[in-house]
Amino acid sequence: MNENILDVTESINNEIKTNSVVLYMKGSVAFPMCGFSAATVQILTSLGVKFSSVNVLDNEKIREGIKKFSNWPTIPQLYVKEEFIGGCDIVKEMYESGELLELLKSKGIEVNPS
Amino acid sequence: MAMTKDNIEELIKQSIPDAKVTIEDLRGDGDHYSAIVVSKSFDGKSMIQQHKMVYESLQGKMGNELHALELKTKSE
Numbered sequence: 001m002n003e004n005i006l007d008v009t010e011s012i013n014n015e016i017k018t019n020s021v022v023l024y025m026k027g028s029v030a031f032p033m034c035g036f037s038a039a040t041v042q043i044l045t046s047l048g049v050k051f052s053s054v055n056v057l058d059n060e061k062i063r064e065g066i067k068k069f070s071n072w073p074t075i076p077q078l079y080v081k082e083e084f085i086g087g088c089d090i091v092k093e094m095y096e097s098g099e100l101l102e103l104l105k106s107k108g109i110e111v112n113p114s
Numbered sequence: 115m116a117m118t119k120d121n122i123e124e125l126i127k128q129s130i131p132d133a134k135v136t137i138e139d140l141r142g143d144g145d146h147y148s149a150i151v152v153s154k155s156f157d158g159k160s161m162i163q164q165h166k167m168v169y170e171s172l173q174g175k176m177g178n179e180l181h182a183l184e185l186k187t188k189s190e
Contacts, residue, residue: 036182072162073169073177089185090161 008065016079020109021051024066025076029053036088040076043095048112049104081107116144117180122172129171130155140184148184156189164189 016022027033029041044051056063056075070084078085094100104111123135134152156164164187169176
């Protein structure tokens with residue numbers, strides 16, 4: 001097993017263990033660098049969810065590592081309580097159906113929908 | 115290299131033969147597409163599993179040659 005991959009996996013595991021809601025995205029919350037990341041940030045913000053974000057553009061190893069971690073080819077990726085929820089399309093669909101709010105509540109995440 | 119609508123549809127149908135695929139080139143730039151894929155094989159699967167099946171049919175092109183594909187999957 002490649003040592004680098006183990007390191008990256010460990011750092012991802014740490015991140016999603018330490019923070020209840022984590023968004024792996026391109027760019028920052030203030031300056032998303034991709035439309036899909038921006039849309040996902042907007043959804044989380046409108047639900048009033050506190051979340052931690054990781055800018056994958058800052059770290060090539062994380063950028064590739066997160067795709068292997070979840071076996072999911074694209075970014076953004078949303079994690080709630082260590083569980084991979086989905087990318088932008090799924091998050092959007094779940095938001096529109098109200099499923100996302102329910103999921104967050106059921107996991108004990110504080111929400112404050114605007 | 116960007117992918118054409120037909121490329122995408124062909125790949126999806128190769129691995130999900132009964133799929134009804136509707137693809138739109140969102141910006142006309144051959145790089146940003148939306149796809150609706152309907153297949154009975156999605157039955158009983160979670161949204162993540164359904165999307166993964168479509169991504170797998172694209173054989174690693176998703177996130178590489180294919181930059182942006184808005185995806186919706188339905189079982190019926």
